[in-house]
Amino acid sequence: MAYNKPKPDDRSDNVEKLQEMVHNTIENMEEAEATMEFASEDERANIAAKNDRRRESIEGMRAEIKDEYRAQQNGFKTE
Structure with a gap:
């Protein structure tokens, strides 16, 4: 039976993606x-709640x- 090997974790562009x-x-x-x-009053309340989230x-x-920036600076080494 063949097992799927997970792809290596590539965090090199996480900062850019998050930004x-x-x-x-x-x-x-x-x-x-x-x-x-x-918007109606109800819609305004929903929009305000969504923007809070x-x-x-x-x-x-x-x-x-x-966190990702610090990890990049440390070469993604775990302590």
Whole structure:
């Protein structure tokens, strides 16, 4: 029986990917804010709640960017 060998973990571009995700999330927030002007009260509440969740996600992504950057600087060596 043949076993699938997992691909090696390539973290070399994680910082760039995470930065792009942050940028896209911010753009989505801005677009959502722009639509609030034409939204009903319920829709505005939903948009505001979703943007709050997006802000939390951005905080997590920024923390992960810092971790990944440090890992890059250390040559991805684990301590």
